[in-house]
Ligand SMILES: O=P(O)(O)OC[C@H]1O[C@H](OP(=O)(O)OP(=O)(O)O)[C@H](O)[C@@H]1O
Ligand SMILES: NC(=O)CC[C@H](N)C(=O)O
């Protein structure tokens with residue numbers, strides 16, 4: 001999961017960078033590791049600012065002044081392939097052909113064969129371990145095939161056809177062809193989200209355009225007319241407003257399967273993705289979870305109070321308490337200055353951050369049986385600490401409920417998890433998980449119920465491989481092993497500056 005964003009302003013004298021920066025803040029929860037903006041100014045010149053850090057740290061005011069132009073794209077990175085190196089911050093740029101930049105959300109699962117293809121067949125140099133750099137170079141090599149002096153919209157769609165043919169995995173992308181257009185496209189299964197929106201300016205009679213990972217960015221910036229880009233569909237927005245954006249179904253929809261984890265954890269509750277309100281699905285998860293709690297415990301008589309693990313679980317936990325007819329209390333106070341812990345790059349940081357992030361309010365725990373609700377249990381880092389804190393604060397019994405089913409498989413399209421053995425539910429029964437977490441009962445939502453909470457009239461299937469190991473795109477042989485080896489290699493270098501951490505320009509970290 002990363003955040004991607006692109007804007008084309010109708011007024012070519014205007015500067016797009018401030019709005020890209022502002023929009024990035026609405027997508028920060030999707031990636032806290034690196035941030036970047038590329039803009040396109042006069043004569044098609046590309047300007048860029050990117051590096052490790054949160055948006056507010058990377059996009060300093062002096063750097064923002066160097067981002068000229070009325071068309072631009074942004075990226076918020078949570079690394080899921082390669083490493084968390086500065087050199088892998090996005091957008092990526094290649095000069096040939098025509099000058100291209102791209103921001104990618106998702107994961108390619110056939111990187112081994114793509115690397116060989118780049119090397120042996122099209123002879124393009126790949127300078128990092130990032131799958132996104134590969135994706136951009138696949139697009140570049142497809143675009144190059146026509147060998148034209150000036151390209152048109154159709155050439156871009158044709159090149160994307162090649163991208164769809166060659167790249168397997170989950171991907172939503174925004175990019176730019178220097179001086180020509182912004183484009184966006186989404187994988188044939190719609191695993192990762194992408195929305196398109198328009199903002200009409202009454203005074204000028206012209207329209208600005210935005211592409212974004214979540215609807216919340218579009219709404220907040222006045223792009224009131226918006227819709228999801230369909231799986232296998234691409235859109236081209238010309239830089240100069242000379243014609244309206246062009247949509248094309250480049251390849252047929254394979255099967256419309258948004259990643260269900262967007263609704264469980266990734267997305268903001270105030271977003272609507274693929275026509276489904278994230279908030280509404282989380283309320284429903286609370287309703288179904290309450291039924292599950294009653295079933296597992298026989299009844300809810302033993303529970304004195306229901307609490308959430310802030311932030312993401314709040315919506316479901318409150319609804320669960322209402323359904324159980326039990327008081328809902330804020331037992332954990334969240335330090336608003338610590339970000340999302342799950343998407344932090346290393347385990348040591350994640351463990352210490354849970355304690356820094358959440359603090360137990362003793363008065364709410366003393367002598368009580370508490371039901372603590374979280375949206376999901378992944379490595380168990382949060383739940384282990386939380387249960388410990390609840391007991392320390394005087395809780396009699398701790399029941400721990402998860403709005404998502406047990407996670408026993410890799411999330412190959414967007415969670416930084418190469419090694420399934422790190423998952424607390426991996427090869428463990430509920431009783432064994434209870435022992436691991438030191439709680440009195442662990443209660444999981446069933447997959448069937450979770451799907452019921454999320455589905456709509458038009459979308460009835462979701463990508464749920466993280467729960468059952470069946471991935472809609474399949475996985476190339478050796479892919480997971482390759483990821484694991486890379487991760488181990490990067491870990492070994494974690495204290496010293498490894499070659500992989502040094503960027504092309506070697507001009508230091510942000
Ligand atoms: O089992 P784990 O490996 O600990 O992962 C699961 C936890 O991580 C996430 O919280 P996070 O702190 O990232 O973000 P939030 O504030 O949005 O809940 C998620 O909401 C769970 O609480
Ligand atoms: N989370 C994402 O979408 C990451 C995009 C890409 N795979 C990277 O690691 O940079």
Ligand SMILES: [Mg+2]
Nearest residue numbers: 309310311312
């Ligand atoms: Mg959480």
